[in-house]
Amino acid sequence: MDGLNTSAKTIKYTNQRMEILKFLREFNGHPTVDDVYEGVKCKLSRISKATVYNNLRFLAEKELIKEVNTKGVSRFEANLVTHHHIICLECGDIKDYESEELTEYSLNVASKIDGFKIESTDTNFYGYCNKCRRKQNG
Amino acid sequence: MDGLNTSAKTIKYTNQRMEILKFLREFNGHPTVDDVYEGVKCKLSRISKATVYNNLRFLAEKELIKEVNTKGVSRFEANLVTHHHIICLECGDIKDYESEELTEYSLNVASKIDGFKIESTDTNFYGYCNKCRRKQNG
């Protein structure tokens, strides 16, 4: 597995680090720190939660994963291709939504913004997933 | 000042509640809970921080203000017109950006999403503000 050759400085390929990255790459969603902690425990039963925090920060710093803006707790994802998010206002569930057209449109808008050097953009869609809609209607 | 007639249930127009709402409506930005707490203190010196939390939650619930998705701490805004955010990756500063075209474009994209009933949408632009760019370049 590669993916850590990001700078001249020595980066250690520890088991913990690699398992966390692997978990994120395989996880279909936007896990919280606790999700990651629980997820890698089966492989590394003695891992410390601080190690999970450290590595998530580290991997995000190296741009191997991304932190997602959410209310409340931190969430992470390994999908580095620009994409958008659909967020359920009821249960908080987050789904990825890819749309190159929208990305391009937004980047074009971004190019007209001054006072800021825009590097990236993403769009959130807020609504209610089928499950929660069913619940609401009774 | 009006703005609290949102449901049949009794809503009390307390000083604390009204000052918090006023502060948010006059504040030009995206204050944190602490910002709000400090901001209303000059008017209500004995206010409790729990009251600030309660009212921000309450006002967001009644859709008189909105919580902004951000990394780390909670932020709020009273600008209810759909708009977008420009976020500095260095200092975390958030600026509003209005673009009806982008909103319409996104809502049109949203109408094609299935499995979700989309109610609203907003776009984030990530980059570096002039101040931070100047710092980086030295």
Add this chain to the structure above:
DNA sequence: ACCTTAAATAATAATAATTATTAATTAGAT
């Protein structure tokens, strides 16, 4: 294969953010 060393880890303490509890107060209805 063995040393060396900076980096990473585990365990835990410390801090910060948020929520819950409860007795006292108060806005609005009667």
Add this chain to the structure above:
DNA sequence: ATCTAATTAATAATTATTATTATTTAAGGT
């Protein structure tokens, strides 16, 4: 003016995150 449910202040409890430190380990040089 009285009543009552909602709200508040104060504070305790909980949760999320960061800092500390002694120990362990990956990677590079010999």
